[in-house]
Amino acid sequence: xxFKIIAVVIIAFLIYILFFKKNREKGIISKKNEKIEDEMVxxxxxxxxxxxxxxxxxxxxxxxxxxxxxxx
Numbered sequence: 001x002x003f004k005i006i007a008v009v010i011i012a013f014l015i016y017i018l019f020f021k022k023n024r025e026k027g028i029i030s031k032k033n034e035k036i037e038d039e040m041v042x043x044x045x046x047x048x049x050x051x052x053x054x055x056x057x058x059x060x061x062x063x064x065x066x067x068x069x070x071x072x
Contacts, residue, residue, distance in 0.1 A: 044061050045071055058072075
C-alpha cells in the first residue's frame with residue numbers, strides 16, 4: 001500500500017514537471033526577449049527631450065506638451 005502511494009506521488013510529480021515546468025520556462029524566455037522600445041525625441045519648439053510614448057504627435061513631429069504644439 002505504501003509503495004502505491006509513493007508511485008502515485010512520483011507519477012504526479014513527473015506530470016507536473018513535464019507540463020507545467022515548460023510553460024513557466026516559456027514565460028521567462030519571452031520576458032527576457034522583450035525589449036524596451038521607447039525612444040527619446042526632441043520637441044521642436046522648446047528643444048526638450050520627451051519619451052515617444054508620452055509625446056503628442058502632430059504632422060510627424062513629437063511635442064512635449066499642448067502648449068508647445070500650439071506655439072509651433
